[in-house]
Amino acid sequence: MTGLTVTDVRLTPVLVSDPPLLNTQGVHQPYAPRLIVEVVTEGGAAGFGETYGDTQYLDIARPLAEALPGRRVSDLNGLFTLAGTVEVDSARVEDSVDVGGLRGVQSADKLRLSVVSAFEVACLDALGKARDLPVHALLGGKLRDSVEYSAYLFYRWARHPGGRGEADDWGAATDPAGVVAQARRFARDHGFRSFKLKGGVYEPDEEIAAVRALAEAFPGAPLRLDPNGAWSVPTSLRVAAELRDVLEYLEDPTSGTPGMAEVAAGTDVPLATNMCVTTFPEIPPAFTSGAVQVVLSDHHYWGGPTRTRELAAVCRTFGVGLSMHSNTHLGISLAAMTHVASTVPNLDYACDSHYPWQSEDVLTRRLTFRDGRVDVSDAPGLGVEVDRERLAVLHRRWLDDDGTLRDRDDAAAMREADPEWVTPAVPRW
Ligand SMILES: O=C([O-])C(=O)C[C@H](O)[C@@H](O)C(=O)[O-]
Ligand SMILES: [Mg+2]
Structure with missing residues (x-):
């Protein structure tokens, strides 16, 4: 076990370009914060992980980074124990709604798990490099050679308000025709065969029309609609009834487990969630009340790849399906998502990924989707190489920011276009 001892942990917050994607809370800011975690071992192996970069996450990552040196990258269980000792200012987080990740109610544990997830990925990457094994082998071995992803469609504007941020050539998508055009481009460029529309942006009838238009354009394709809990129970039931012949699942139509159970x-x-079930204690009430039929796993939420596999075992036990959620992320996370997804027997649905929306990355070579799938790498560790110059450029952007972009705030970004905008109360419709 020589050479596996951690000698250094480097934290690099970055700001990455993000398009004006709309959701029920507002619109994405022109740049999104992410945190790159690098774990360096005595033997010289460097492992990378990635997670949310907002201030609350950095506040937890810093003490954890200081405490890790001297431990082994193979000591993943010890990493969790260590993370549990990191103080979180609960008064700042408990029971407030997580506006950043559209993840339901925030808690100190949720923040801590999202931070430790990046450390676990970095440790697995370093361990794999040191032992000449891919991350999937450290998780028990891949069950498939590639992982299927779904096209993640968003209503969007052509540019950010005031022309801020980087321009792209996607144009606006604010109606059914725009959504179908976006889906066609996703299918053409990446081969996606299933489609998820981020809803909760327009009146439910407009979103029903968009899903109907998708069903006509892609007959038989699995379709999903996700308004992030923006609807009442009766509205959710109405949408479900109107789209029941074309939906693969309806994601978080309403907020909270009791409402989901009613729907x-x-x-x-089937109802899916990445909001009312994102930690183990949230499972019993949701599964016993039949509130969810599909959990959208997300290794950033659940504490990393090993905890995600534990979630999969619980879902198997209860006959609940498993899919995968994503927030804005870079290639390190896509590689981690792909490794863990390849090892989970019951990942029955195509995974979500924002990656096609990210024009910037910190990798020397971007990962690619072929036929909607990402190949599972057999190279040591995650199988990706970090471009340190790119990392430095994106970190410089973070350093240069006056603080306004360092915390995701979709409502603030919306106020650039509509000064009266406040985060809508739910149910919105
Ligand atoms: O499935 C989800 O709820 C998400 O992907 C949450 C994200 O925050 C999404 O709404 C976004 O990027 O605006
Ligand atoms: Mg969702």
Whole structure:
């Protein structure tokens, strides 16, 4: 076990270009914060992980980074124990709604798990490099050679308000025709075969029309709609009834487990969530009340790849399906998502990924989707190489920011276009 001892942990917050994607809380800011975690071992192996870069996450990552040297990258269980000792200012987080990740109610544990997830990925990457094994082998071995992803469609504007940020050539998508055009480009460029539309932006009838237009353009393709809990129970039931013949699942139609249970009782459309079940203690009430039929795993939420595999075992036990959620992320996270997804027997649905929306990355070679799938790398560790110059450029942007972009705030970005905008109360419709 020589050479596996951690000698240094480097934290590099970055700001990455992000398009004006709309959701129920507002619009993405022109740049999104991410944190790159690098774990260096005595033997010289460097492992990378990635997670949310907002201030609350950095506040936890810093003491954890200081405490890790001297431990081994193979000591993943010890990493969790160590993370549990990091103080979180609960008064600042408990029971407030997580506006950043659209993740339901925030808690100190959720923040801590999202931070430790990047450390676990970095440790696995370093361990794999030191032992000449891919990360999937450290998780028990891949069950498939590639992982399927779904096209993640967003209503969006052509440019950020005031022309801020980087321009792209996607144009606006604010109606059914725009959504279908976006989906066609995703299918053409990446081969995606299933489609998820981020909803909760327009009146439900407009979003129903967009999903209907998708169903006509892509007959038989699995479709999903996710308004992030913006609808009441009756509205959710109405949408489910109108789209029941084309939806693969309806994601977080309404907020909270009791409301989801009411909706589930009134429809045979499966309900999925990345909001009411994102930690283990949230599982019992949701599974026993039949509130969710599909959990969107996300290694950033659950504490890393090993905890995600534990979640998969619980879902198997209860006959609940498993898909995968994403927030704005770079290639390090896509590689980690792909490794863990390849090892989970019951990942029955195509995974979500924002990656096609990210024009910037910190990798020397971007990962690619072929036929909607990402190949599972057999190279040591995650199988990706970090471009230190790119990392430095994106970190410089973070350093140069006056603080306004260092915390995701979709409502603030919306106020650039609509000064009266406040985060809508739910149910919105
Ligand atoms: O499935 C989800 O809820 C998400 O992907 C949450 C994200 O924050 C998404 O709404 C976004 O990027 O605006
Ligand atoms: Mg969702």
